[in-house]
Amino acid sequence: MPNPKRKWSKSRRDKRRTHYKAKVPGLGTCANCGEIKLAHRACPSCGYYNERSMFIPKS
Amino acid sequence: MRHGNKGRKLQRTASHRAALLRMLATSLLKHKRIKTTLAKAKEVKRYVDQLITTAKKNDLHARRQVMSVLYEKEVTKELFSEIIGKIGDRPGGYTRVIKLGNRLGDAAEMAIVELVDYNDIANKKAEERKNQREVKAEQKKEAVAEEKVSEAKVVEETEK
Numbered sequence: 001m002p003n004p005k006r007k008w009s010k011s012r013r014d015k016r017r018t019h020y021k022a023k024v025p026g027l028g029t030c031a032n033c034g035e036i037k038l039a040h041r042a043c044p045s046c047g048y049y050n051e052r053s054m055f056i057p058k059s
Numbered sequence: 060m061r062h063g064n065k066g067r068k069l070q071r072t073a074s075h076r077a078a079l080l081r082m083l084a085t086s087l088l089k090h091k092r093i094k095t096t097l098a099k100a101k102e103v104k105r106y107v108d109q110l111i112t113t114a115k116k117n118d119l120h121a122r123r124q125v126m127s128v129l130y131e132k133e134v135t136k137e138l139f140s141e142i143i144g145k146i147g148d149r150p151g152g153y154t155r156v157i158k159l160g161n162r163l164g165d166a167a168e169m170a171i172v173e174l175v176d177y178n179d180i181a182n183k184k185a186e187e188r189k190n191q192r193e194v195k196a197e198q199k200k201e202a203v204a205e206e207k208v209s210e211a212k213v214v215e216e217t218e219k
Contacts (some may be wrong), residue, residue: 039200041158042171050156052178055094056185 066105067098080106085130088138089155090171092181097158100170104154107172111146111153114138146176 026039032048033047047057069076083103087093088110095103114125122139129135146153152175159169173181 038160040200043161053182054157054173055159056182056189 065066069098069102069162081128081130084128087172087174088129088132088142089134089183090181091177091184092171094159094163094169094171097156097168097170100156100172103172104156107154108151111138114143114153115147143176146174149175156201204219 004008023054024056027036028039030037030043030046030048031051033043033046035045037045042054045057047053047055069079071079072094079099082098083093083099084107087103087107093103110125110128113121115121117139121133123137124134126135129138153171155175157171157173159171161167162169
């Protein structure tokens with residue numbers, strides 16, 4: 001069976017990992033209450049989506 | 060290869076999946092709006108849209124076909140007598156799925172499925188339920204407060 005000749009150094013491993021990055025979630029403001037909310041999702045603070053009430057938030 | 064295979068398996072056996080979809084369809088037609096995971100929501104949407112299209116024929120055979128799917132007879136009656144009259148003139152697309160964000164605990168993406176023309180009715184119902192909950196919570200608070208008062212009195216008496 002063919003095998004690697006050398007150990008892959010920490011440097012090479014870490015260089016590979018420089019491209020592992022956290023993404024910023026797609027955020028927007030709610031058209032109804034102005035709070036920050038996730039795009040394409042109902043607003044958690046007022047329950048509105050596309051100018052339509054989808055649920056009534058808790059208190 | 061899965062070419063042309065539509066739908067999700069939802070990690071269930073065929074019978075388990077059928078039971079789940081029947082249950083969710085019954086609930087959706089009964090309550091007009093349900094909250095579930097996004098994957099299930101999209102599956103119920105397909106299922107219920109097909110069911111309503113069948114029901115639109117409005118004959119005895121259609122009624123029996125729908126009856127064989129839904130778990131509650133009353134819901135079938137309501138579907139044929141009321142729901143069809145309200146959304147029957149649409150060429151499909153009787154339901155709507157709105158994403159809600161991720162659930163605490165397992166971070167599953169949640170969604171609401173509702174019958175399109177029942178948005179206001181579902182809202183009204185939700186508001187009523189919320190008011191009921193608040194009234195109940197208040198009553199509970201009062202009961203707890205009263206209990207504490209009576210307990211305190213008992214303690215005083217024993218000290219004497």
